[in-house]
Amino acid sequence: MLPELQKYPFDPTAVASTNAISGEIVTLDTVSKQIIVPTHTPFYAQGFTLTPKGGNPLVPGDDYKLVYLYQEATMDTGHEVVTGVALLNENLTVNELILSYQTVGERYASEAAAIHEVLSTLSVSDMTVYWDDIKNKKTAYPPEDHKHSGYDLVGLSELVESIGNVKDAVDVSNEAFVTQILKQLAKKTSDVGRTKLITQDEAAFYPGDYTGALRLLIDRSIDQNAINVVEFEIISAKGVARYSLSYKEIENDVTLIHLHGSELSGERIKYYFEYLNPLRNALYIELDDNEQNWDDVHLCVTRMTTSCLNGETYRTGWLWGKNPDLTDKELRLAETETKNLLQEIEEVNTEWRNYVDRPESF
Structure with missing residues (x-):
């Protein structure tokens, strides 16, 4: 029969001085199956110490471990509450151990006698229970709140x-x-798809207040054998004229040169294209009226498609410039989608004028 225990108030903080217990002595001769049940169990895991009389505190995890979590008290307080201590070190040479701990108190303390009785009847000292050994388990369990005190959270500054x-x-x-x-x-x-989309920062150009020809330098492929199509736009108050330059590179030259344009709106241009050096080709253009000023005109290379496997050679291969040397360079009008249509319109107009101007006896 256990003696009547001292009453302790309920301490949800785990640090109240009223519930601090120190100097409780346990003799190993009275310990059943290596399980120590403190007199005022249940108690907080926080701050628990177990010390051999006249020695240094034992090491948790090596010499002992706290067992039998009291779930209701743990959830009620937000601190880990246990009911027993399992001795792991079987080579202790002392017979008396001194316990220091913080009891939960109040109604939980009234269950100390029952806890003592239950633990004393256990027939095993191994506290390990494997999940696979539990019979008749449910396939799923409802979730439970996992409560923690905000004061227990650490490392938040590092997280932030x-x-x-x-x-x-x-x-x-x-x-x-x-x-x-x-x-x-x-x-x-x-x-x-061997198609390079060009950003305006790479290939945009504003000639400004300038009259005359312009030059666009285009990088050549490493192997000098690519078939390329360079697309560019000329934007002005007249609209947007789109041009497509196609050519084939051969060693130290270019062949199969064509410049197609669509200028139902926009500026019409003349052009000349040539091999410049082993690193670059050059496109020369001027407005159809070579006396016209380029002011308020915006030029931009928009895309390049190449048969060359190494498209990287065209990454920074755009350079516009003014006042190119046109010696021995004969500029010609670009081929256009509307060229034949304009010719047909002119032929119709000519026939109509001839009809209107015909002699009366015609």
Whole structure:
């Protein structure tokens, strides 16, 4: 029969001085099956110590472990509450151990006698129960609240710092990160279908207040054997004229040169295309009226399609310039989709004028 126990108030904080117990002595001769049940169980795992009399505190996990979680008290307080201590070290040379712990108190303390009785009847000292050994388990269990005191959370400052680092990595103000992403996107778009989409920053040009011819330098392929199509636009108050330059590279030359345009709206141009050096070809253009000013005109290469496997050679291969040397260069009108239509219209107009101007006796 257990003696009547001292009453302790309920301590939900696990640190109240009224519930601190120290100097409780347990003799190993009275311990059943290596299980120690403190007098005022259940108790908080936090702050528990077990010390041999006249020695140093034992090491949890090596010399002992706290067992039998009291789930109701744990959920009620937000702190881990246990009811017993399992001795792991069977080579202890002392007979008396000193316990220091924090009892939960109040109504939980009234269950201490029942806990003592139940634990004393256990026939095994191995506290390990394997999940596979449990019979008649349910296939699923309803979730339970997993409560923790906010004061138990640690490492939040490091977490906030790490989240901040992630934010910095994707922030548009992170120039290095954005540059790397743009490079990856540029590489992906440049290799799809051997068609390179050009950004305006690469190949846009505003001639400004200028009259005369312009020159566009285009990088050659490494093997000098590619068939290329370069598309560009001339944007002005007249509209948008779209042109497509096609050619075949051969060693130290270019062949099969054609410049097709559509200028139902926009500027008409004359052109000349040539091999310039082993690294570049050159396209020369001027407005159909070579006395016309380029002011308020915007030129932009929009796309390049190549048969060359190494499209990388065209990544930075665009350079517009003014005042090119046109010596021995004869510029001609671009072939257009409307050329034949204009000729037919002119023929009809000619026939109509001839009809209107015919003699009366005709």
